[in-house]
Amino acid sequence: MYFSKSKVLAGLRCEKQLYLYAHHPELANQSTSPMTVTGQVVEEYAHREFPNAVLVERGSPGSDPYETTKALLADNKIKTIFEAGIRDNELALFVDVLQRNGSAWELTEIKAGTRVDDRHIDDVAIQALALARSGIPVNRFWLMHINPDFVYHGQHNYRDLFVREDITEQVEHHIPFINNQLPHMQSVVVGAQPERHIGSYCNNPYPCAFKAYCVSQEPAYPVAYLPNGWRVAQTLIAQGIYDIRDIPPDALKSETHQRVRRVTKAAKAEILPGAKEELDALDWPRYYLDFECVQFAIPIWEDTRPYAQLPFQWSCHIKTSTDTLEHLDFLDTSGRDPRRAFAEALLEACGEWGPIIVYNQSFEKRIIRELAETFTDFQDRLLALNARIFDLLPVVKQNYYHPDMKGSWSIKNVLPCLVPELSYSDLGDVQDGIQAQAGYLTIIGGELNSAKQEALRQDLLSYCELDTYAMVAIVNRLQQGEV
16 A cells, blocks of 8 residues: 555554554544645745746546656756655655756755744655655755744735755655654554554644544543643553543642542542632622634734734623623624724723733733734733733632543633533534634635625624633632532
């Protein structure tokens, strides 16, 4: 069988992932993430850096991209090839850019990130091996990625958006390793399904497409759910312990791990009185605040950088000491830079005093600080908001745990356990932050009719509103002091 580049990368990450791609691809999560779309957009802009290149078409009836590539490689008039198809007796893959350099070629791999990492070296080394086996000489390997220092100044001027780094030495050093891995991968594919338990690698560098399937094969409370406990989990698995409930009492040193084990084994949530004491001491009115942001690999608003977190939406529930609850929100889906209007509306909504309650303060504080740096006429007032922020996350983390939180104090995990009558699954097409960003990009893309655009806009509003109402409900439940 032929190995594609993606299958070799899968095998390097996890043998079980390689096996499942080969035998049970239907088990993979097929959803398209914003990063997939981002990669396509970045590649489109990167191609502009190579004028007069020839693209090898794929999928056309009667065409063979591998034979087309052979003809282009043999034609000395062809200087640059996009998506060259390379196939030997084991590997079949496509190369982003090949440029003729005398009697040899230079390879450029295009990535949507902002730096070279080890996985990129794996990626290019696989291609280098396929090219060498096919008798195609390559004397230079490049990694072309987004320039993190680029600032867009408008007028569709994207000069200096990309950086090309010479990775020839790293790639050539790594080729023997890839070559030695392939026979083992062949044996994995023809053998029995490998046993591999879930761990931190399931999300690194991005969530594995088979994660849901692998979780379903684990015990109810796998040791991988110990928070920040990858090494501990590996030790336990090596000892044949797979379920948190089976961990011996003296096997865990971390107080948090001990609490997770204790609560999971008891099959009952634990709430400590410290939460009520801390929350009762908060002043009034209380502002429950949440932001939604978008990241553009290719900036579209002036004076912004690639992948900057740019806020386009906020929700705020305001609760007074008389127990009245008011909801305010902001959402700009015009496609224009919303940040100034976002900041103005936020300042008006949050008043002059009272705690601003958020869940994981580093995010909201950073966004507010960056707004203050951008809009200096609002600087003092915006920074005054940061001084009022109260982080709910550590209060919850220190005082509450339920077995079904699965080792995570994310608000998505806490809410259904502490306030089961509320659920993100009851929402429409936007149920998490990734879907919120994707929904926003879809709206400003202008491809929806007015009815679908308005429906998606309402889904965005409902999602962000639940994020802040969830905090209200969590605080109310914690102040009650019982589960």
